[in-house]
Amino acid sequence: MGRLVPAVTRAFDILELFLQGDGTLSAPEITRRLHLPRTTTHELVTTLAARNYLMPVPDQPGRYRLGVRTYQLGSRYAEELDLAAEGRQVAQEVAETCGETVHVALLEDMDVIYIAKVDSTHAVRMVSAAGRRLPAHCTAVGKMLLATLPEAELEARLDGRELTAMTPNSLTDPDALRAALAEIRILGVAVEQRESNPDVSCVAAPVRDRGGRVVAALSVSVPVHRWNEERENELTALAVRGARDLSARLGFRAPR
Structure with a gap:
């Protein structure tokens, strides 16, 4: 230098x-x-x-x-920002810190679309992939994004919708999903307990643009045999920090 x-x-x-x-x-x-x-x-x-x-x-x-x-x-x-490119870079940094799989995803209707994925340093079978679409209610990133929707918009998307299951733990009852989203709004993070993959748990945090609008979510996924309360707390802190870093790259300034 x-x-x-x-x-x-x-x-x-x-x-x-x-x-x-x-x-x-x-x-x-x-x-x-x-x-x-x-x-x-x-x-x-x-x-x-x-x-x-x-x-x-x-x-x-x-x-x-x-x-x-x-x-x-x-x-x-x-104007020059590229959410996918910025997301990949932040996901890489988070993954290097924890050694686990990191995703960045967008919400489209009642699905999430993964725009970035950095794999764990361990061999882990994941159902996700960059560019793949999954039911939002079955994933931590999806539930995080659904929780940020205005109530009227959420109800419009749920109206007449069958919530399909990916695993026995998936939330398929609309009222149970509403309750889970209400808790996520309070906590500011979303947790998935083997709801999209029977062998994986996950935690996600919201990503905001410069106007403060939630535009994506960042998650950290871990096999259940490495998931415990202490690890959940560590990964939650990493997901929140990574989401804040990505938000800052998109121009968001958190209120003082």
Whole structure:
């Protein structure tokens, strides 16, 4: 890696300060928070404002907020995002941490479609595959995504639908599924206990886009002989962290 340019680093430090609080700062506040010389702060703020990365706050003399150029850069970045590619990269990182199978999936009607899968380092027979479609109510990713639907939309999708079983543990009763989804909404994660594969359990967490909308779910799957309460807690934390990482890559900022 080449040498970092101090002036550029300080300019980015200034811009990143505006991600905190109410998004407005004065030069003295920037000086104090970054421990910079006043002259240096003044020169950097003047330069950033001249290039439209910062702009004065109307009716608040001496205060600045992020300028239109930062919005243009962020919008261009969002346009170039590829959920499948970003999902594969995050899934790979999570799988390398735990050695288990990791999925990223989307919801379509009452099915999930897997857009990324990274296999376990152990030999595991899975029913899932990238590009494959499975009943959402039988999977952790599917139940996670169903739980985020507005109630009216969920009921419309369930109306007249037969919930088929993939294993004896699959939820086939609509009321039992509704109860499970209500619990998932409270917990913020979904668990599958041998509902799509008699030999596998799974935990999933939601992935959000920059507008906060749930667009996918990330899961970690493990054979039942390696599944216990301690392992479930570990994998739940990994799934949540992976889903948050993928959400951040898609531009989501969690409320402070």
